[in-house]
Amino acid sequence: MGHSFFAHYQKLVDDQVLKPDPAQADIVRQFDELAQKLQHHQSQKPNFFQRILGQDHAEDAPQGLYIWGDVGRGKTMLMDLFFNHIEVEKKRRVHFHEFMAEVHEGIAAFRKSERGKENGRRDPIPYVTAPIIEKVKLLCFDEFHVNDITDAMLLSRLFGQLFEAGLVVVATSNVPPEGLYKNGLNRQLFVPFIELLQQKTKVLRLDVDHDYRREKLEEQPIYFFGHDDKAQAGLDRVWNNLTGGQTGERENIDLQGRTFSVPQQALGVMRIGFKQLCEAPLGSRDYLRLSHHYHTFIIDEIPYLDRARSDAAKRFILLVDTLYDRGCKLSASFAAPLDELSGDDQTAFEFQRTLSRLVEMRSLEYLGAPLNDVEETEENSVDV
Structure with a gap:
């Protein structure tokens, strides 16, 4: 050293x-x-x-x-x-x-x-x-x-x-x-x-009287709507606030024998695009593994989830379920307001639960809650 x-x-x-x-x-x-x-x-x-x-x-x-x-x-x-x-x-x-x-x-x-x-x-x-x-x-x-x-x-x-x-x-x-x-x-x-x-x-x-993670997330909005420079700048601010402005490094994670490359991570925070996270052949077991590596997910450019993106929408539902159950924090940019994000009849019912969880995940109570243990089961390990 x-x-x-x-x-x-x-x-x-x-x-x-x-x-x-x-x-x-x-x-x-x-x-x-x-x-x-x-x-x-x-x-x-x-x-x-x-x-x-x-x-x-x-x-x-x-x-x-x-x-x-x-x-x-x-x-x-x-x-x-x-x-x-x-x-x-x-x-x-x-x-x-x-x-x-x-x-x-x-x-x-x-x-x-x-x-x-x-x-x-x-x-x-x-x-x-x-x-x-x-x-x-x-x-x-x-x-x-x-x-x-x-x-x-x-x-x-x-x-x-x-x-x-x-x-x-x-x-x-x-x-x-x-x-x-x-x-x-x-x-x-x-x-x-x-x-x-x-x-x-x-x-x-470690007897610290401040919840630094919660304070940093409470200081600013964590959801942004529209895929424009304003949303990009908002996510940049979240990243800089959580990591102290570090550039971040790429990291490879082993997912059941496959290598998954996280393009940017630092201090337990990952930043990644929706396409890489939800249009790749990943399932709940993979998302659970990632949630054990990172406490906060910053996701760029979550699109309008119409029928043409049905598989990606299903993965997004699995991802939100996993992050919610684990207590991981989420910051993201969305193509549309949350209640207008889904246009796929096949996932409409499931997406109502996702919508409810997304709303809760930006609440002060959720941001201050600890991570939870979630066991991997056959039920939640099915790939899409």
Whole structure:
């Protein structure tokens, strides 16, 4: 790294990309300390005997971070800045729900395999953790939240092996570790995982008294009507307000084995055209994956949805449903007022729900609400 993570953060403040905030700065100092420890740990190469024994200084791995606090305080933003800044081999950033879905897929694959069939009592956890340990040394989780009993009963063994292998975890959450799986069934069996998490991560509260995301969206209109220079300028202002005027970078997202290119993104905000988002062969599962990467969607040039755009209209309905259920924020330019946007009899009934949700999504109550966990199901994964 050319300069420390704190220096990188301070430059963003100096450039007025971020507002100065003492609580955020304290968290950044913790990130900076972790970055230095990770760099040192990465530079320590195992000796001959350690290589023979398969050891990789796992016992010397630094303590990770678990950062919790209310919505809109900047937890995810700071973690993403850290993740993008640090030069650590084998790092991964993933939404916690998405990660656990991959774990369950791995367990199911093991049980269907010959090794799994040979002995029904064989533990699938080593099979699932092996590729993670091989590919990842720093694992960054967004929205760490446990409400499923299957996950709750699995986490202690799963993370026990990951931590034993020296994997370092950074996580953001709306609740402290002791608030995870609160009042859940058989919670006493989950308590050892809480203790493990508190041992392997430094628990920090981001105690900021401002919901920056809500404030930035409340300061100006977020819907614009007409595809003209005025609407374009309006969306530009929303982008600049949310990202501090950053240019934004292209990012490639894996959608079920396909690469989807987001043309412009920064600080959890994506900007994209309607055509790329709703005229491409995407479905609810894809939109859900995108909603785990970005908290705010800025969409340019949503057209009049007549019968000639019936498929695109169906995808737009799926997109709005997904964003609404997740609590993601939306800013967009529309070809017509909302109640005049649809002219397709085939989607007229469904679009009434979409219209209602679009109206609600610009309300102050919605803008101040947190993101929600949404599980992927067969019902909502059908492509159009």
